[in-house]
Amino acid sequence: MVPLAYNDNGLHSVPLPVAIEEVAAAGFSGIELSLARGRLDPFDFTPSHAARVRARLEKAGITACALAAGDARLLGGERFEPSLVHPTAEGRRQRTELLTKAVDMARELGIPTVGFASGKLHPGTDPGEAARRLKDGVLALLEYAGEDVALSLEPEPGFLIRTNAQVGSLRTEPGLESLTLCQDLGHCRVVEDDYLGASEQWLPITRHIQIEDIKGRHHRHEIPGDGDIDFPAFFALLGRSGYRGWVSVELYNQAHRYREALRRSHDVLHAARAGLS
Template sequence: MFRLSYNANGLRNLTIERAIEEVAEAGYDGIELSLHPRHIDPFDFTGDHATVVRKALERAGLEACCLAAGADNLLSEERFEPSLVHPTGEGRARRVGLLKRAVRIADELGVPLINFATGKRKPEVAAEEAHRLLVDGIHQVLDGTDSDVVLCMEPEPEFFIDTNAGVAALAAELGSERFALAQDLGHCNVVEGDYLASVGRHLPLTRVIQVEDIKNRVHYHEIPGDGDLDFTEFFRILRRGGFDGHVSVELYNHVDTYRHALRRSREVLTAAAAASSGQD
């Protein structure tokens, strides 16, 4: 049975301790932590910080299901740059270094997964070259970290890999037990023709699924219930496929109304999950 979590990037105006408390008070099973200067600064994270987070999770009774490493401004003012497919070796090395830091932080916190993406391919980088650079960068992270933390790639609209099938093909090429898929239901709807079929087809490779609602296939994260997505059918697919990971609500653009977003999301999603059980 799936477990419901909430991504802390939607609570980034709060301290990390208060964000954990809010997620627990809203009735969630877990939290998806996020690299962000206000919460977990990857360049200033110490053992003392890890102790604070672990104790807050213990007090709240929450599981930290994943560490999201995809915030847009972690490395520069240019959004999501430099990426794993950046034109310069220096840029790619900075992204690889960030992912290695994310793995070490996840280990310190006892988090089993990190979530990351490819970044955008710039025009001066040919697709074949971008693929080679991407594979090389992921190998550097896998080979450069002595850890059981699994790297979960999230397809992102307008990024070099933007579909579940693209991540699946990369996983087959890499052949590593430490590389998996982080689906995003809204991204599937934006990019893929039959988003629900894609969800089901790629469940065996999936370790975590982010959700938000989407209107008219426009990439803007809506609160569940405010868009077009069929959450009842989504949960039916998860149940039939035996998915027992976390479904993590990601509403980074609803920071100012976070309590409404927390509670409304849980109400809509738990109702859809309950309704899905009667569809067989």
């Protein structure tokens, strides 16, 4: 059965040890950890910190299934900037250094996958030049990660890479064959006319899936059951494909009611995957 996880950025209102306990208590078998200042902080992370997190996970009996490296303000006041496609070499260097730290943290924590995004295309930037910058950045990161940690690129509405197909195309570039896809089902709903078809088509290169509900095609993360996504159909296609990776709920905007979000997400998704093996 496809295992369910919950991204701890949906519990940023409580300390990380409490978040781990709450996710486990809600019935999830995994947790997706997210970089965050003062929490799982890439600029203040030590082996002893890693040991404490591992001990908490072991005590709670859940798996850290992925590390999300996309917190909006890790590098400054402008959301998601600087990125791998930033106009300045210094900006791109900052993002690359952050992501290499994420790889190091994943190794320390025993997490197999690091998820990241491309960043947005800046006004006046040639799309071809931005694509070249992204290729160079991803190539360097793949070389750094080696075989220890999988790097998984997440398409994001409004970013240079916004569809699953664009990740598939990027993988055809020399040296980028080991790049994997981090799908976000809600993002597929926003940018694709056939969101279930776009999800199923690219499952062979998918390492990790994030999930939330979406009303219409408005990019706001809703608790499963509060939008229009057909979750039984989604889990059925996962069953047909043989996908056995993690499905992780991402509700960073529901931290003010995290217990309700945890409970309702688990109930809806557990019911939707019923019968799969």
